[in-house]
Amino acid sequence: MGVKLYTLDASPAARAAMMALEIFNVPFEKIDVNLGEGEHLTPEYLKKNPMHTVPVLEDGDLILHDSHTILTYLADTYGKDDSWYPKDTKKRALVDQKLFFDSAILYRRGRNISTSVIMEGKKTKEQKHLDLIEEAFGFMEAFLSRTAYIAADHVTIADVSALSSMSSLVNLHKFDEKKYPKTAAWYKKMKSTPYCKKYNDHGEKALHELVTKLLNSWKNPMHTVPVLEDGDLILHDSHTILTYLADTYGKDDSWYPKDIKKRALVDQKLFFDSAILYARGRNITYSVIMEGNKTKEQKHLDLIEEAYGFMEEFLSRTTYIAADHVTIADVSALSSMSSMVNLQKFDESKYPKTAAWYKKMKSTPYCKKYNDHGEKLVIEWLAKLLNS
Structure with a gap:
């Protein structure tokens, strides 16, 4: 029985899991979950993941439903060496620390906006949410002023997880490269990787387009695209x-x-x-x-x-x-x-x-x-x- 990944391209968490599968050269069956059709709420899916989120990884009799756990499992199981997720307990703790930082800060602060727009129908991005993203950019800059990557001087799974979240954050709130030069350099390096191009870029664009479309829908009662703004003309x-x-x-x-x-x-x-x-x-x-x-x-x-x-x-x-x-x-x-x-x-x-x-x-x-x-x-x- 091969590895299966239940996924949605627009999800930053799912993108991180797909990038990890690519990094560790794990063949997998990609199963797209149509949230609009409620496929994540079926009894079969809820049995795999009671939280009805994506991604979900199946590897034999093992089922995992958190992207950060999926990344650690894949690195431990399929990694050719431990550079992506060190076995040394101190080095591993530093990677874990940044995985939790992504989960609680980067991913969560992006989700504040995407959920409010997609699920709650909000037509503006709340300033308090934008301020939290700006603060998160500052945290990234501080971390990257200490090491070349966010948990070490080499790339780890923490960078992969942070990349998927950051690639959505920069579309939700203006990212000032001059203000955050270390983060800008790191982001450029991560965006140039083949695993990012293969499994992150398309979903990042899809999410950005969806949020933009929904935010613009108040400007167009027919909620269609395109919408042109030129000064006060819509x-x-x-x-x-x-x-x-x-x-x-x-x-x-x-x-x-x-x-x-x-x-x-x-x-x-x-x-x-x-x-x-x-x-x-x-x-x-x-x-x-x-x-x-x-x-x-x-x-x-x-x-x-x-x-x-x-x-x-x-x-x-x-x-x-x-x-x-x-x-x-x-x-x-x-x-x-x-x-x-x-x-x-x-x-x-x-x-x-x-x-x-x-x-x-x-x-x-x-x-x-x-x-x-x-x-x-x-x-x-x-x-x-x-x-x-």
């Missing part, structure tokens, strides 16, 4: 955001013409994206992600196919969808199309004008910088859910 529809940015920051009006007739043609295609392209892609993403459907309904696929036909017709009239030059309507349509082509096979021979337009738009630097990564994440997420 906008929560991407199409409106594009028109505002073009009008306010555009160096000329080529992206969004001031000529009323030309502008109307761009607006027409922005509404086309909103009502047709984006909406028809969302039919499928919503049904899979929010409703738990395990197949893409044919009626939704047919609607996407029809949308391809609309695009081909528009692009048979102009080089871009609203003019013979690129406009914000193309940018908006690009983001929707880049998801649609992954949901329903796109036949380039059937839609050659659209294929040529899509190739041009995908080659742009702004697409590569801000669209491609997110497109990949959505598709991977959908594929995982459809195959589950």
Whole structure:
């Protein structure tokens, strides 16, 4: 019977356990626990962990449900030497001390905010919680002024545990590298490790995005993203955001013409994206992600196919969808199309004008910088859910 880890990528504690498994080269079965679906509250899970938290490690007949204990167990059992968790009682005590520091201070002070936002629906980060995080940064600086790592002059499991918590703390409260130079140097070293890149970075980002989304939801009663703030102005529809940015920051009006007739043609295609392209892609993403459907309904696929036909017709009239030059309507349509082509096979021979337009738009630097990564994440997420 192999090692199993019940986990959630967004959890700092679970990330620490996964990093330790990687460090000690322990093959394991990763079992994602969907808290939103209540999988942590099932009788089977509660039998493993009455506190219904993640992570939970199973190794044969042993079940452990605290990340710090999991790290000490893995180091003792699978470590090739004792550098990560010394057998010398004094050296071990120093590592243990910092594991408890992470549990009681770093992790707990980050959780104060994440719990208040995610579980209690708070729309602001309380200043008292931010002050406690600032104090924790000071504790880290003091420790790292004594040793190169937080418990010794070499890396130990205490650093791994602290890393997972710190990587969330710095997203919850501004971290001043000049004020805490030792901590900044340590954090940079730890973030560059292969185990961090493999098992921490993705979950750190997921938690940060979730908290940010929930904090911003009061600014948008529809609780959708994106939300743009520019001074006292708050906008929560991407199409409106594009028109505002073009009008306010555009160096000329080529992206969004001031000529009323030309502008109307761009607006027409922005509404086309909103009502047709984006909406028809969302039919499928919503049904899979929010409703738990395990197949893409044919009626939704047919609607996407029809949308391809609309695009081909528009692009048979102009080089871009609203003019013979690129406009914000193309940018908006690009983001929707880049998801649609992954949901329903796109036949380039059937839609050659659209294929040529899509190739041009995908080659742009702004697409590569801000669209491609997110497109990949959505598709991977959908594929995982459809195959589950």
